[in-house]
Amino acid sequence: MNAAPGITPTAEDGQNALDRAVGGTYRHGFVTDIESDTLPPGLDEDVIRVISRKKDEPQFLLDWRLRAFRHWQTMQEPAWAYVRYPPIDFQSISYYSAPKQNKDGPKSLADVDPKLLETYDKLGIPLHERARLAGVAVDAVFDSVSVATTFKDRLSKAGVIFCPFSEAVKTHPALLEQWLGSVVPHTDNFYAALNSAVFTDGSFVYIPKGVRCPMELSTYFRINAANTGQFERTLIIADEGSHVSYLEGCTAPKRDENQLHAAVVELVALDNAEIKYSTVQNWYPGDENGVGGIYNFVTKRGDCRGHRSKISWTQVETGSAITWKYPSCILTGDDSVGEFYSVAVANHHQQADTGTKMIHVGRNTRSTIVSKGISAGLAQNTYRGLVKILPSAEGARNYTQCDSLLMSPTCGAHTFPYVEVRNPTAIVEHEATTSRIGEDQLFYCLQRGLSQEDAVNMIVNGFCKAVFKELPMEFAVEAQNLLAVSLEGSVG
Amino acid sequence: MNATTLPTTPLLEVLDLHVEVNGKPILKGVNLTVNAGEVHAIMGPNGSGKSTLSHVVAGKPGYVVTGGSLRYKGQDLLALAPEERARAGIFLAFQYPLEIPGVNNVYLLKAALNARHRHLGLPEVDAFEFLQLVKSKMQRMQMPESFLSRGVNEGFSGGEKKRNEVLQMQVLEPTLALLDETDSGLDIDALKVVSNGVNDLRSPERAIVMVTHYQRLLDYIVPDQVHVLVDGRVLLSGGKELALELEQRGYDWVRAQDAA
Numbered sequence: 001m002n003a004a005p006g007i008t009p010t011a012e013d014g015q016n017a018l019d020r021a022v023g024g025t026y027r028h029g030f031v032t033d034i035e036s037d038t039l040p041p042g043l044d045e046d047v048i049r050v051i052s053r054k055k056d057e058p059q060f061l062l063d064w065r066l067r068a069f070r071h072w073q074t075m076q077e078p079a080w081a082y083v084r085y086p087p088i089d090f091q092s093i094s095y096y097s098a099p100k101q102n103k104d105g106p107k108s109l110a111d112v113d114p115k116l117l118e119t120y121d122k123l124g125i126p127l128h129e130r131a132r133l134a135g136v137a138v139d140a141v142f143d144s145v146s147v148a149t150t151f152k153d154r155l156s157k158a159g160v161i162f163c164p165f166s167e168a169v170k171t172h173p174a175l176l177e178q179w180l181g182s183v184v185p186h187t188d189n190f191y192a193a194l195n196s197a198v199f200t201d202g203s204f205v206y207i208p209k210g211v212r213c214p215m216e217l218s219t220y221f222r223i224n225a226a227n228t229g230q231f232e233r234t235l236i237i238a239d240e241g242s243h244v245s246y247l248e249g250c251t252a253p254k255r256d257e258n259q260l261h262a263a264v265v266e267l268v269a270l271d272n273a274e275i276k277y278s279t280v281q282n283w284y285p286g287d288e289n290g291v292g293g294i295y296n297f298v299t300k301r302g303d304c305r306g307h308r309s310k311i312s313w314t315q316v317e318t319g320s321a322i323t324w325k326y327p328s329c330i331l332t333g334d335d336s337v338g339e340f341y342s343v344a345v346a347n348h349h350q351q352a353d354t355g356t357k358m359i360h361v362g363r364n365t366r367s368t369i370v371s372k373g374i375s376a377g378l379a380q381n382t383y384r385g386l387v388k389i390l391p392s393a394e395g396a397r398n399y400t401q402c403d404s405l406l407m408s409p410t411c412g413a414h415t416f417p418y419v420e421v422r423n424p425t426a427i428v429e430h431e432a433t434t435s436r437i438g439e440d441q442l443f444y445c446l447q448r449g450l451s452q453e454d455a456v457n458m459i460v461n462g463f464c465k466a467v468f469k470e471l472p473m474e475f476a477v478e479a480q481n482l483l484a485v486s487l488e489g490s491v492g
Numbered sequence: 493m494n495a496t497t498l499p500t501t502p503l504l505e506v507l508d509l510h511v512e513v514n515g516k517p518i519l520k521g522v523n524l525t526v527n528a529g530e531v532h533a534i535m536g537p538n539g540s541g542k543s544t545l546s547h548v549v550a551g552k553p554g555y556v557v558t559g560g561s562l563r564y565k566g567q568d569l570l571a572l573a574p575e576e577r578a579r580a581g582i583f584l585a586f587q588y589p590l591e592i593p594g595v596n597n598v599y600l601l602k603a604a605l606n607a608r609h610r611h612l613g614l615p616e617v618d619a620f621e622f623l624q625l626v627k628s629k630m631q632r633m634q635m636p637e638s639f640l641s642r643g644v645n646e647g648f649s650g651g652e653k654k655r656n657e658v659l660q661m662q663v664l665e666p667t668l669a670l671l672d673e674t675d676s677g678l679d680i681d682a683l684k685v686v687s688n689g690v691n692d693l694r695s696p697e698r699a700i701v702m703v704t705h706y707q708r709l710l711d712y713i714v715p716d717q718v719h720v721l722v723d724g725r726v727l728l729s730g731g732k733e734l735a736l737e738l739e740q741r742g743y744d745w746v747r748a749q750d751a752a
Binding site: 438440441443444445446447448449450451452459461463464465 | 550590594595604608
């Protein structure tokens, strides 16, 4: 099927007051101190060897990195996404810096930008978490470390492995060698290849056969999570009959010094296993004028390798200057299920090109896509999705619902749904709507006495309800607050 | 107690009101005085400005007041934002109530009532008591329990939407209720239910202004005064019998009266 044309509303009443914005809370910007344990900018095989040696990696991993690097050198940066940014000089990036203790960070909350604290307050972030998020020196936030330790005990009793990737390299090399790159190969795409060559850390999760993970796994509580962000690598394996719910990210805006983020997430679900992966992404989106902000070029893919397995992606994306992200499912096993629930918000000058791919391979595979795009200010928000039914996928079904909400006359919403069906028994449904946040809807709420801000929040949350109900409870509440803060002052 | 009798300030005072939409004059000098305790009906042909009048009183954007004044309890209404007017007790029952997908009916209603309570310095409503209140009003409006879990006007029939407007009105207990063609699209049974709902609200402290095309509504909600709005001006006012006369003679009769 062909791509639907993009819809950009014409400028009419220029009523958009872009005065207060969450972007304004990031005064720390991108300060990079050169420290002794940081490699100079540049990328070649020697840099990769240094990274591998510093991390004390086995030979197979170094070889894999080098293969990825050699392949990456033959590749072109993708240009098909509906995003614009100046060329990235990959030789100007430093690819290794030792985990820091935030020595350059503020010494206490009193030194933190009050506007940042105000945002935390609006988001309802617990006091002891605020310090950690704002980058206050670690000993001031002992609480979250001890919480994490308690969690670790409970997990190991259940046989669950949940640790930093670099730790797994040492403690579970065989598992890594077996699964790493098995869903997103080192040759997959430009950014995935780059990540494979230079990734420094991330998370590793293994849920043994028949185990239901006793708690939601959250990067929030992972020890040693600091400074792994730029080229993060996550690998989750759910063995037969197991179940895990994984939460990535955090609603609070995080201080981060790296502009380019190219993460890879690989999920494997074996027979009857289920993985639920929830993301809230709120990285620095740049200021109101579009200066700065994170480039988030992520490859996320799950393989429902086993029969009756299920992988569910839920994402709430409000941050980053540029988002390029398509969490996908390969439905290999018969009767396997893939789901994608997404809320993507773009305000000011943000650009988001995000969606999913559902590749149906096995028989009676089912997939559901619910995408809610919200555009405000001057932002461009694109849904790009692929539903592919292979000849082997007898009886496959897909349902796609793709809605866009426009908050200003100057933003854009675009939808590119690709559908490829090679089996005549497949049933594929696609529904799409684009609507301007109704002045009449707003007036209706105001006439009932609600404030403008409450009315906008209520309408937007209603619009996103189908996605929010897929989030773990406490995450859903945070996500609602996050939306409110991200869209503050965007209509009016 | 203060025994002096002050001259009663009208609840709503419309003085020589001129209103334009997209540069086109719609209201051309409307005068109307509504006192507490009264029920007024505003009738008139299509395009005469009836709905515009109710929208301007409620503060809907898109209307430009080019002359005259609008007072509510003696206060300049044009200086107030729509939400402030609502909290001050002005309620508009919409001709076409809006759907807000994904937002629960009861949630909106509770937010609305709490906004009014905050304005009045009252505590927020207790969730249990609120539910009891809504349920009793729903019974009065003959609305099914399933309404509680549905989205705001989402998938409602025309009649259900109108009932929902009156339900909201019953819960919010406004001081000045404006009904914009609340009777249109209702069958006779629904008309009775809606009319009963409106009549419940008649009280000495409250005023109701109904915009309608049809005399039949006035059989159920009997007005104290009837005004005929033609081409942006009130050409004729009278008692409830005026509506019957109108029905017999049509609007041309009013125009002829005015020309005479």
